[in-house]
Every structure is written in structure tokens, then in C-alpha cells.
Amino acid sequence: MSSFESQVVIVTGGALGIGGATARKFAKEGAKVLIADFNEEAATKNVNLILSQGGIAAFSHIDISKSEDVNRMVQEAIRQFGGVDVLVQNAFSVVAGENNIHGSAVTVKEESWDYGMDVMLKALYLGAKHCIPHMQRKQFGNIINIASVHSFLQEPNMLVYETAKAAVVGLTRQMAVDFGPDNIRVNAIAPGHIVTEGLQKVWTQNPSGLQFFENQYPLRKTGVPDDIADGIAFLCSEQASFITGHTLVIDGGLSIQLQEKFGIQQGVFARKHPEVQIPDAAYYEEK
Ligand SMILES: NC(=O)c1ccc[n+]([C@@H]2O[C@H](COP(=O)([O-])OP(=O)(O)OC[C@H]3O[C@@H](n4cnc5c(N)ncnc54)[C@H](O)[C@@H]3O)[C@@H](O)[C@H]2O)c1
DSSP: OOTTTTOEEEEETOSSHHHHHHHHHHHHTTOEEEEEESOHHHHHHHHHHHHHTTOEEEEEEOOTTSHHHHHHHHHHHHHHHSOOSEEEEOOOOSSOOSSOOOBOTTTSOHHHHHHHHIIIIIHHHHHHHHHHHHHHHHTOEEEEEEOOGGGTSOOTTBHHHHHHHHHHHHHHHHHHHHHGGGTEEEEEEEEOOBOOHHHHHHHHTOHHHHHHHHTTSTTSSOBOHHHHHHHHHHHHSGGGTTOOSOEEEESTTGGGSOHHHHHHHHHHHHHHOTTOOOTTHHHHHHO
């Protein structure tokens, strides 16, 4: 029997990227997977891929920033698959152009703050709010919230993202304490740079920039969506049955380095490779 046989799993943002790989991973392990996303074309493609491989999956068309859509997503999981055992709260696009969340407290638009907080934070509270009563009835459930290395390390000019992702760690710990007595485990994952379909397109335009990026990692590589999907599946598995409230950093060692030596390392790399197009250089050139 596969590890998640007969479990119902909701993956928000399950069409592409980390969510896409997570949906496929759970389906491969025998789960019934609801892909909740606003990209209908990509989500349908992922559902069809899962079905073609003998898995079970369905699509729920939602915009996670809308409260009523989060509620509907949970109701659809219950109607189609009879419950919800695992909720993976992942939806947010780091490459999407609209609702640009870049900026400082002075420059970021109020509507960008609201959108970022709605998608990255409020949706996680609402997803839990609607799923947990069903998990309590079964006295079983797992929730995984997707944080980031940005939960712990600040990138300049990223007020909304860094604030929301830091709060995801606190939200995870709080929910773990509140619902541990119901045998509901709540954990988070903090990925480093994961080259998704969208980021692959960005790097194809700048392969030397990707090499510069990879050099930042002690393992000298960036991650792939399956690295995170595997971590999520582990945290929801029986092997992790004593782990709750934890944020698992999956970042190839990026965040354990001494910052000042790390700066020297990247400076030397740029000197050895003068042709390199350093990613995001414009902001630093201005300062
Ligand atoms: N890729 C990385 O390097 C990286 C690193 C750290 C954390 N993360 C986090 O991982 C999560 C997934 O990121 P990704 O890189 O896989 O993104 P992605 O852009 O590859 O995929 C995001 C998915 O979420 C969906 N989505 C976005 N906004 C939505 C909304 N409002 N309603 C419904 N669906 C929505 C998109 O359609 C897409 O299918 C995000 O929370 C992100 O912050 C990513």
C-alpha cells in the first residue's frame, strides 16, 4: 500500500512549480488530490497528467485571495473525495507581474500589501479554519504551510514578502499548539531558490546569472520542485509523526553561511567570470 492511499490532499497553487510537483507526488503515493488554482489551463494539464498515470485528481478553480473561494475549495474536496486529510498551503507566484509586491514601507502600494497578505497569510488562516473542523472529527490531519528562506533573511526592498513569510512561521507554530491535541500536525517548509517552470524561463534568458546564483549554494546547485515535494510528503508521513510546529529549511545550505565571507566568495566569482550578468544588479547599483 502506498503511503497516502485513501487520503484526500488539497494543494493550493497545485498547477505549476512546487505545488505542481507536490500534487503529482501525493497522487503517485495513492492520494486523491484536489488542485486548487486560478490557472485553469496549467491545472487541467496537471490533472490530466496525473490521471494518465493512473492517479486520482480534480481541479478547483479558485483565487486564494478571496475568502469565499477558500471555503468553496474545502467544500469541493469534501463533496468530490469525502473529506480532507492533508492541506498544502502553497499558492503564490514569485514570478507573476501583476500585484507587484516589490518595495519598501515607503514605496510599496497599499493594494500590493493587501494582496500579498491575503494570498500568503490570510488564505492560510482561512484554509485551516475551513479544514480543521473536518480533521478534528477524524482526529487526524496534516497541514503544510510554505514559508521561505525569506522568513528568516531579509532581501532589501521586499517588505511584503519578507513580512508575510516570517509570519507563516509563527502561524504554523500557533496552529501546531492549538490543534496538536486533535492529532493534527502543522509544519512549514522554507525553500531556497527552486527553479520552477516560470523561473526556468527567466534563467534561460540569463544562463550566466544562474551559474552566479548556483555558486551561492554550498551544494553548488539550486533546487527543483521535487526537492520540496519530497520534504512535504515526508512531513505528512508516519515517519514524521512526532514532528509538529517545525519549519524545515530545504535550501542546499544557502542560509547557514557566514554572510561577510559569502560576499567575498561571490565577488571572487564575478572577478573570475567577468562576462556574468549578475541577477537583480540594478537595485544594488543604484544604492
Ligand atoms: N520558487 C522558489 O524559489 C520559492 C522559494 C521559496 C518559497 N517559495 C514559495 O513557494 C510557493 C510556490 O512558489 P512557486 O515558485 O512554485 O510558484 P509558481 O509561480 O511556480 O506556482 C505558483 C502556483 O500558484 C498559483 N497561484 C498563484 N496565486 C494564486 C492565487 N491567488 N489563487 C490561486 N492560485 C494561485 C499559480 O497559478 C501557480 O500554479 C510560494 O508560496 C512561494 O512563495 C518559492
